[in-house]
Amino acid sequence: MTDIYQKLAEFFDSFPQRFPKESEQGQKVLKMMISPEEAEMIMRLEKMPEAVSTIAQRLERDEAELGEYLYALSKKGLIMRIGREGNYFYMATAFAVGIIEFYLNSYTTEIADEFDKFHKELFEGSWMKGITREIRTVPVGESVVAGTEILPYENAEALIKSQKRIAVSECMCAIHKGLKSEPEPCEVLTERCFQFGGAAFFFVENNLSRWISQEEALEIVKKSTEAGCIAQPGQSQNSGGMCMCCPCCCGPLDVYRDYDKRSEISNSNFYARVDEKLCSACETWLDRCPMDAITMEGTALVTLDLCIGCGVCAVTCDDDAIKTYKKEESKQFIPEPDYMSSIMKIYEERK
Secondary structure, three states, X not given: OOOHHHHHHHHHHOOOOOOOOOXXXXXXXXXXXXXXXXXXXXXXXXXXXXXXXXXXXXHOOOHHXXXXXXXXXXXXXXXXXXXXXXXXXXXXXOHHHHHHHHOHHHOOHHHHHHHHHHHHHHHHHHHOOOOOOOEOOEOOHHHXXXXXXXXXXXXHHHHHHOOOOEEEEEOHHHHHHHHOOXXXXXXXXXXXXXXXXXXXXXXXXXXXEEEEOHHHHHHHHHHHHHXXXXXXXXXXXXXXXXXXXXXXXXXXXXXXXXXXXXXXXXXXXXXXXXXOOOOOOOOOOOOOOOOOOEEEEOEEEEOOOOOOOOOHHHHOOOOOOEEEEEOOHHHOXXXXXOHHHHHHXXXXXXX
């Protein structure tokens, strides 16, 4: 008989985002986070929202009792809940991006230790398949060379200014690192992951995030960038969120560093370039580059295969000797216009 957690791993692997279904470590993590009863219910839900009455009829369960159970599962972060109180809809959700973010308030040291052993396997078995990633890299405005045409979805500040509803949460990757039995606390402010629009309600209602203004969000972007964090919004043009990712904590950035062509896998439209005439060889950028793309050969030199165009290097250059430039059109990543079309793109690439 197939183990319930093998079945659950196969279920999560059926999502566009995928899951390494043969991973013993992955199944160990699932077992620590999800009980057998919860696993059975998760696998009986659809991947599109359904009313409780519809689910109850299909599963032949009491509607009121089932509604309470589904609400509890969604509060724990194991399934997705949309709508308003008294009219909720529920659906199964992917493990990543999905449950690993929604579960933020329930992580323990034991789970963090085991997830640390699993995270590269998770990203290699899901995130790194195909071309489209769940997040992409965009620069902050001040890092971009003057006169460059920047589309709204290509700039961190523009994304913030286009939002009416913004929430902010603690960085899941930083929380994991800090919870480990041998903790690696992040020195950067950890409240730096944004949710936008409808996606923000679930986070706020589950006490994962708090509502903030555009002004506060822009200040968080500014402080995070100065501290060396990278702006990484969701994969679509109409993004549901954006993380200010710290190189010491971020799972995807950690995996990217295992690749020689980092410029091609980060879904970025920019690259950094040094004006040798302006460069004073101060070496202030060397430790700031998250991809180790900058070396010194008399003046600073950017290795383009390693550069992901985040612009973190340019923010603290007093000489304005380094800026980000837009890639030629044939090398640009054009995100899908909305979440559903982008998730279907991921599905087509990873199936």
